[in-house]
Amino acid sequence: MTILVTGGAGFIGSNFVLDWLAGSDETVVNLDLLSYAGNLRNLASLQGDARHVFVKGDIGDRALLDGLLAEHRPRAIVHFAAESHVDRSIHGPGEFMRTNVMGTFTLLEAARGHFATLQGDAKSAFRFHHVSTDEVYGSLGPAAPAFTEQHVYEPNSPYSASKAASDHLVRAWHHTYGLPVLTTNCSNNYGPYHFPEKLIPLMIVNALAGKPLPVYGDGLQVRDWLYVGDHCSAIRTVLERGRVGETYNVGGWNEQANRDIVLTICALLDELRPDPAGPRARLITHVADRPGHDRRYAIDARKIERELGWRPAETFATGIRKTVQWYLDHADWVADVQSGGYRDWMSKQYGGG
Ligand code: NAD
Numbered sequence: 001m002t003i004l005v006t007g008g009a010g011f012i013g014s015n016f017v018l019d020w021l022a023g024s025d026e027t028v029v030n031l032d033l034l035s036y037a038g039n040l041r042n043l044a045s046l047q048g049d050a051r052h053v054f055v056k057g058d059i060g061d062r063a064l065l066d067g068l069l070a071e072h073r074p075r076a077i078v079h080f081a082a083e084s085h086v087d088r089s090i091h092g093p094g095e096f097m098r099t100n101v102m103g104t105f106t107l108l109e110a111a112r113g114h115f116a117t118l119q120g121d122a123k124s125a126f127r128f129h130h131v132s133t134d135e136v137y138g139s140l141g142p143a144a145p146a147f148t149e150q151h152v153y154e155p156n157s158p159y160s161a162s163k164a165a166s167d168h169l170v171r172a173w174h175h176t177y178g179l180p181v182l183t184t185n186c187s188n189n190y191g192p193y194h195f196p197e198k199l200i201p202l203m204i205v206n207a208l209a210g211k212p213l214p215v216y217g218d219g220l221q222v223r224d225w226l227y228v229g230d231h232c233s234a235i236r237t238v239l240e241r242g243r244v245g246e247t248y249n250v251g252g253w254n255e256q257a258n259r260d261i262v263l264t265i266c267a268l269l270d271e272l273r274p275d276p277a278g279p280r281a282r283l284i285t286h287v288a289d290r291p292g293h294d295r296r297y298a299i300d301a302r303k304i305e306r307e308l309g310w311r312p313a314e315t316f317a318t319g320i321r322k323t324v325q326w327y328l329d330h331a332d333w334v335a336d337v338q339s340g341g342y343r344d345w346m347s348k349q350y351g352g353g
Contacts, residue, residue, distance in 0.1 A: 004069070007079070021046065021049070027051050028051060035083075065110035066110055075127075076128070077127075079129065081099065082103075082166075101169070108170065128182070138154025145300065146251075148303070149247050149249055180245075182248075184235060184250050192330070200320075203265045206283070207269050217289030217290075226252035227252065227312065230312035231250060233313070241308050253301065256316065264320060268320065272325065272328060
């Protein structure tokens with residue numbers, strides 16, 4: 001048996017591929033364009049493992065998709081590939097429309113063609129799992145109840161608008177063409193192999209280098225945070241037991257203000273690798289807020305708990321400690337991803353290296 005994973009060299013996708021192959025003999029065909037965010041070093045432990053078939057390519061390439069589906073005949077497609085960084089979507093929304101909207105459309109069309117060729121048990125077992133975000137729901141007031149699956153879609157950034165569009169396409173391909181889809185909308189992930197342009201890894205690598213820790217605005221923006229391993233287990237659960245056509249919210253029951261996340265990271269680093277120059281919190285620097293920055297996201301994950309029995313295994317305290325330790329133990333990975341392209345982006349964004 002085979003599954004096709006898109007974007008499996010990125011942060012969550014690579015964690016998912018490693019997690020999947022640790023518990024299964026199935027083949028994973030991993031289609032990834034290797035954009036700036038894709039990194040085969042994340043999958044170095046799979047070198048020589050015949051169960052992992054890596055294909056460098058674009059989800060927008062219909063001929064490539066048709067060829068892969070005909071050759072490997074996967075029982076499921078798990079779709080991670082996307083442009084995923086809100087700040088980049090503000091500077092250059094075009095790539096987000098091309099990959100997240102048109103790429104998902106092309107993948108859905110290819111999946112529809114593949115599904116039409118399946119028969120019997122293979123047809124009933126086939127699933128298209130779309131990995132999405134809680135950002136499609138927009139921003140919550142401080143006392144508003146957390147997002148349920150019934151919450152209205154109110155995306156505010158080019159990134160979240162492109163993901164909202166892709167969610168709607170997936171829904172429509174189910175209702176119109178009968179494609180057996182599943183969608184998960186997850187909160188912010190953190191953990192190993194997270195590209196250091198996102199809040200948590202950026203703060204860890206900057207703090208270790210004694211560089212400023214740039215916090216947007218007052219730092220009181222609230223997010224729910226989930227350890228990436230728990231997101232992977234949620235996707236596996238939904239893929240195996242979720243009801244076709246349904247969406248499931250996935251979250252960690254862990255709302256934190258950005259400023260508190262940064263203070264936690266500083267305290268952990270001070271404990272695990274003390275800085276002779278003093279506590280790292282001295283490096284916190286408030287910078288101009290992101291335009292249209294959503295104030296609060298919170299996920300109500302009771303549906304996936306009630307229907308499928310999934311709950312996160314990590315608390316924030318255990319997950320963030322593991323994560324900080326992982327970055328301390330993987331200085332070579334950090335050095336590798338901090339290439340020239342990374343430095344150019346950081347200097348455009350924050351005016352410094
Ligand atoms: P990422 O940016 O780390 O990885 C994206 C991967 O997709 C990269 O490996 C990249 O090379 C690949 N890719 C980009 N364009 C492609 C294309 N046209 N064809 C093939 N591959 C392409 O992203 P991530 O943080 O791992 O997020 C994965 C998915 O999960 C995304 O769909 C994202 O919207 C969703 N998600 C992310 C979070 C989070 O906190 N990171 C939370 C919820 C949902």
